[in-house]
Amino acid sequence: MESLASIVLAAGKGTRMKSGLIKVLHPVAGLPMIAWPLAAAREAGSDPIILVIGHQANAVQGTFRGAADIRCAMQEEQLGTGHAVACALDVLTGFRGTVLILCGDTPLLRSETLKEMLTFHRDNGAALTVLTSLMDDPYGYGRVVRDASGQVSRIVEQKDADPEEQQIREINSGIYCMDSEFLFGNIKGISNDNAQGEYYLTDLLAIAVRKGLTCLALPTSDADEIMGVNDRVQLAEAGRILRSRINRDHMLNGVTLIDPETTYIDHGVSIGADSTIHPGCQIGGGTIIGEGCEIEQNVSISGCRIGDDCHIKAASVLEDSELGEDVAVGPMAHLRPGTVLAKKVKIGNFVETKKVVMGEGSKASHLTYLGDAEIGRNVNIGCGTITCNYDGVNKHRTIIGDDVFIGSDVQLVAPVSVGRNSLVAAGTTVTTDVPPDSLALSRTPQINKEGWRLKKKP
Numbered sequence: 001m002e003s004l005a006s007i008v009l010a011a012g013k014g015t016r017m018k019s020g021l022i023k024v025l026h027p028v029a030g031l032p033m034i035a036w037p038l039a040a041a042r043e044a045g046s047d048p049i050i051l052v053i054g055h056q057a058n059a060v061q062g063t064f065r066g067a068a069d070i071r072c073a074m075q076e077e078q079l080g081t082g083h084a085v086a087c088a089l090d091v092l093t094g095f096r097g098t099v100l101i102l103c104g105d106t107p108l109l110r111s112e113t114l115k116e117m118l119t120f121h122r123d124n125g126a127a128l129t130v131l132t133s134l135m136d137d138p139y140g141y142g143r144v145v146r147d148a149s150g151q152v153s154r155i156v157e158q159k160d161a162d163p164e165e166q167q168i169r170e171i172n173s174g175i176y177c178m179d180s181e182f183l184f185g186n187i188k189g190i191s192n193d194n195a196q197g198e199y200y201l202t203d204l205l206a207i208a209v210r211k212g213l214t215c216l217a218l219p220t221s222d223a224d225e226i227m228g229v230n231d232r233v234q235l236a237e238a239g240r241i242l243r244s245r246i247n248r249d250h251m252l253n254g255v256t257l258i259d260p261e262t263t264y265i266d267h268g269v270s271i272g273a274d275s276t277i278h279p280g281c282q283i284g285g286g287t288i289i290g291e292g293c294e295i296e297q298n299v300s301i302s303g304c305r306i307g308d309d310c311h312i313k314a315a316s317v318l319e320d321s322e323l324g325e326d327v328a329v330g331p332m333a334h335l336r337p338g339t340v341l342a343k344k345v346k347i348g349n350f351v352e353t354k355k356v357v358m359g360e361g362s363k364a365s366h367l368t369y370l371g372d373a374e375i376g377r378n379v380n381i382g383c384g385t386i387t388c389n390y391d392g393v394n395k396h397r398t399i400i401g402d403d404v405f406i407g408s409d410v411q412l413v414a415p416v417s418v419g420r421n422s423l424v425a426a427g428t429t430v431t432t433d434v435p436p437d438s439l440a441l442s443r444t445p446q447i448n449k450e451g452w453r454l455k456k457k458p
Contacts, residue, residue: 002122003097005180006041007088010034010104011054011075016231022056024104025063026235029242030266030284032063033229036107036242041100042069043111044118048095050088051104054078080198081174082190089184098122099183101176101201105229107238109175113225117177120218127182127213128205130155131175133223141171142202144217152215155202170219173226176201182208242267272308285320296331304335307343321353324360342377359402371395372414376402382426384409401436 014023024034031039034051041049047069053060054075064070073088085101092099098121100114113131121129130152132144140158143165147153155172156165183204190203208215220226229235246267247260254273257263263277266284271277272291281295285302289295293306296314303320306312310323313330321335324343329335333347338355341347345358348365356370359377364370368381372389374397375381385406387398398412401420406412408426418424419436428442 003095004045004047004100004118005092005095005097006044006046006049006100006102007052007085007092008034008037008041008049008102008104009052009081009084010060011052011078011084013055014105014230017235018232022060023229025056025059026229028107028229028235028239029246030268031107033107033235033238034060034063034104037102037104037109038064038070040109040111040114041102044100044114046100048092050091052084052088079192080196081201082187082199082203083192085183085201086187086190086199089187092180092184095180097180099178099180101178103174103228106173106175106226107229108225108227108241110225113220113222117175117218121177121216124216125214126177126216127179128208129177129216129218130205131173131177131226132170132217132219133173133226134169134219135171135223136169138169138171143168144170144172146170146217152205152217153209155205170217172202173220174201174228175226176204178204182213278314290325299330303337313349373398373400373412375400376404376420378402379404379406381406382408382410386411388413 010024012023017023017026025032028036038049049070051070051072052075053072057074061072071091073091075084075087098118117129117131130144142155142157143161144152145154145156145165145168186204186207189207190199192199205215224241227234227238229238243264246265247257247263250265250271251257255271256276259279262279264282268286269283271289274291275289275293277295278297280298282300287301287304289306290308290310292309295312298315299312301318304318306323307325307327309326311328312318316330316333318335320337321339323341326343327341327345329347330349332349334352336352336354339353340357342358342360344361346363346365347353350366351364351368354371356373356375358375361377362375362379364381367383368385370387372395373387379400388411389395389398396414398414399417401418403421404418405423407424410424411429413429413431416430416433418434419438421436422434422438422440424430424434425439425441428440430440434440
């Protein structure tokens, strides 16, 4: 197969975003915006991919550091799309094949569309092919003008279009496919003789037409794919469309989404068949959810691995945690990073965990904080229990053995351990290790003063 390279334009700041963050790094459905067209180029077979950077170059470059197929080219001044492509050519020295030119702000572009465009381009022996779309209201877009044979004769901008040309519904996406020899041989022939003093990539098409080369246009079947994101309104719209695609794929794979329009699942999330996701849930960060799970309304999950048949109840928050099979969490529980729950563990309402490992069948049913702790099997943690893990300088661990019963309102002052099969009585403050098979009891003796209230009444 012929070699394929891609040039992705990502040097502009994106002033209409009104943000301190460069436009292409704004997140969309769990990925930076620029990651979507990069992924489409990679899936279409591109290697290498040249990322043209300018504003916040270090941040953009750092986002993809370590990706072997991505190289960066610097555009010090943003002097138009033609100038941006020219900046990438030094990195492509010696390349022979086909070059895709993509925009970094088009997160809806699919790899399937790029593959179709490449096939169309190669099968017809074109020097240049432009991806287009048919729009009911093309106002503001460059119009694609075809000759009698159907080839592209020119692209005319809205402001330069005459009344007849303004009636054309086929618009330029800014996405191109070119023969490398044509691109390398003609990019320096682009002029900046225009009102903006910039070098426009569309001028390459005019050069190809003058030379009698084949210039083609391929309309997309879905106009959404070529939508560029320029402001927060378009960012939200792109996110909505991507999430709709993601949700549709999950449903076709056997996942029930009660209300897809109010379910927010990021790219890269895996959900097993026969799991049910209720409205208002946000699932992201590479989460893996097993089969037969139920995720109730308004749950937030990120970076978690959740086993089969788990039940995450309403309004719970789970971060970077691992759950075994048949675990119940919530409602309104908070699993913080480092939580590992074995199968059949129960975490109840208003329970918070952090860097906790809990053995099979253990439970903390309500109103409890467990941090920096190792908890064995079949342990009961009573209501109001706290592991006092922080002394103001350092964090310390609590270790609780198998079959321990911790009563209500217990404070475990770490570092401390409770041996297996022990019982810690309600209201106890544990400051020293508890041996196995023991009762730990720490209470001030109760004093009853009979008649005391009667003496205090006026």
